Amino acid sequence: VDRIKHNAPVLVIGLGRFGAACAGELDRLDREVLAIDDNADLVQKWSERVTHTVQADARNIEALKQIGATDFSIAVVAVGSSIEASVLITANLVDLKIPQIWAKAVSQSHGKILARVGANHVIYPEAEAGERVAHLVSGRMLDFIQFDDDFALVKMYPPKPIRGLNLTESGVRTKHNVTVVGVKSPGKPFTYATADTVVSNHDLIIVSGTSADIERFAALGN
Ligand code: ADP
Numbered sequence: 701v702d703r704i705k706h707n708a709p710v711l712v713i714g715l716g717r718f719g720a721a722c723a724g725e726l727d728r729l730d731r732e733v734l735a736i737d738d739n740a741d742l743v744q745k746w747s748e749r750v751t752h753t754v755q756a757d758a759r760n761i762e763a764l765k766q767i768g769a770t771d772f773s774i775a776v777v778a779v780g781s782s783i784e785a786s787v788l789i790t791a792n793l794v795d796l797k798i799p800q801i802w803a804k805a806v807s808q809s810h811g812k813i814l815a816r817v818g819a820n821h822v823i824y825p826e827a828e829a830g831e832r833v834a835h836l837v838s839g840r841m842l843d844f845i846q847f848d849d850d851f852a853l854v855k856m857y858p859p860k861p862i863r864g865l866n867l868t869e870s871g872v873r874t875k876h877n878v879t880v881v882g883v884k885s886p887g888k889p890f891t892y893a894t895a896d897t898v899v900s901n902h903d904l905i906i907v908s909g910t911s912a913d914i915e916r917f918a919a920l921g922n
Contacts, residue, residue: 719778777803794818840918859920878909
């Protein structure tokens with residue numbers, strides 16, 4: 701990834717919910733985007749939001765060449781409803797030697813095929829969202845990001861035992877095995893936590909640690 705310019709244009713294939721959200725956010729970040737969909741209505745719909753939109757069937761490698769797909773170093777395959785199309789499109793992008801291919805998978809087997817065909821990054825949006833929600837439903841966490849190695853970063857209200865104390869006094873790291881990374885008091889921006897940071901009732905905290913330790917920490921309750 702680091703050999704590719706950080707602002708390189710991105711080719712997004714498929715303007716369904718996932719592709720449109722991805723293309724729209726890239727556009728918001730001022731990235732140049734070429735979005736392709738074979739549905740003319742969707743292309744029309746997104747033509748005002750996204751820099752470039754083109755109607756084309758990405759299963760057709762000649763059509764991809766014609767719209768300049770070979771000039772891109774990053775592509776996102778956001779077609780999920782048809783696994784056959786998703787695999788064919790990914791194979792086309794591999795054949796066109798696009799160095800970074802991100803592809804959305806709807807199942808583990810779909811993802812396995814995409815990786816085997818040559819996708820560099822396989823994303824499982826529904827499985828990931830489902831797992832995240834499992835951590836959020838308890839109501840103790842406001843946001844939860846888990847990394848591959850079971851390490852998580854969580855936004856939550858501080859559990860009762862650590863409130864009104866600074867982080868040394870409450871011994872968050874020694875007693876609970878988690879690290880308070882940042883604190884946000886109402887009406888103030890996020891600040892990095894230090895040993896003297898006092899965590900108050902209405903603060904929000906960002907905590908890092910293994911997901912098991914963070915779950916235990918959050919379960920200390922309000
Ligand atoms: P989501 O679940 O994110 O809405 P979908 O898989 O339903 O995703 O949407 C995929 C999009 O990709 C649709 O808008 C569809 O028109 C488009 N699409 C499907 N096949 C092709 C293809 N061969 N070439 C270009 N776009 C395609």
